[in-house]
Amino acid sequence: MRNLVRLIYISRSTSDINDTVEFEPGIALILAKSRNNNRQNGLGGVLYFGNGCFFQCLEGPAEKVDALYQKLHQDPRHKDLKMLSRQKIERPAFAKWDMKYVKLDSQINGFLASHGYTKFDPYAMDDKTTEDLIRFLKLAPPADQEELADEAAELLAPKHERMLRFAVAVSMLSLLVALWALAVALKIL
Numbered sequence: 559m560r561n562l563v564r565l566i567y568i569s570r571s572t573s574d575i576n577d578t579v580e581f582e583p584g585i586a587l588i589l590a591k592s593r594n595n596n597r598q599n600g601l602g603g604v605l606y607f608g609n610g611c612f613f614q615c616l617e618g619p620a621e622k623v624d625a626l627y628q629k630l631h632q633d634p635r636h637k638d639l640k641m642l643s644r645q646k647i648e649r650p651a652f653a654k655w656d657m658k659y660v661k662l663d664s665q666i667n668g669f670l671a672s673h674g675y676t677k678f679d680p681y682a683m684d685d686k687t688t689e690d691l692i693r694f695l696k697l698a699p700p701a702d703q704e705e706l707a708d709e710a711a712e713l714l715a716p717k718h719e720r721m722l723r724f725a726v727a728v729s730m731l732s733l734l735v736a737l738w739a740l741a742v743a744l745k746i747l
């Protein structure tokens with residue numbers, strides 16, 4: 559692949575995303591859409607969310623990365639976008655990820671402490687910490703892909719599919735209750 563770039567930017571969430579829960583619906587939706595789009599566009603990277611801020615690294619063909627960065631500016635789910643770096647690369651660091659997602663955990667807190675930070679504030683990070691964070695995120699274990707994918711698929715399923723699943727579940731439950739009532743009635747007779 560030629561003309562590959564890595565673009566790193568940060569932004570602030572416009573909603574209250576709870577980064578302490580295991581699977582946050584807002585993040586799951588962003589990831590599901592990102593992974594689908596990025597796969598089609600030959601893009602990859604990593605997303606990290608903590609303390610109300612996104613930190614994202616996008617890798618791929620320059621024109622695709624730049625087009626996505628423009629699109630990201632229109633997304634009302636975040637604001638204050640700031641590009642930290644955009645550089646040519648020989649090969650992607652996150653080649654096997656359409657969009658890796660790493661969750662806040664004790665390891666990240668350890669990383670921040672080792673760089674002299676008490677909390678995740680990407681707007682205050684220097685260039686060295688940004689580069690180190692990319693290396694750290696490359697090695698960090700991803701959030702559970704399978705569960706996150708299930709969660710996202712559930713969230714993205716069209717409403718009528720969810721209603722259909724609900725109706726099937728209710729029907730099954732009714733059938734079980736009817737069978738139980740029949741069994742009880744037969745015992746009484």
Ligand code: FAD
Pocket residue numbers: 587588591592593595596605612614626629630632633634635636657
């Ligand atoms: P659609 O999904 O049809 O969206 C059309 C429009 O609606 C877009 O302007 C979109 O911004 C807006 N929109 C969609 N869903 C919502 C919602 N739930 N709330 C408010 N507005 C909404 N996209 C990628 O393709 N790759 C990425 O790596 C990527 N990373 C992201 C990281 C962050 C932190 C955020 C906030 C968004 C990210 N997105 C990413 C989403 C991106 O901003 C666009 O929403 C998405 O690319 C649009 O996809 P689409 O062209 O298929 O249009």
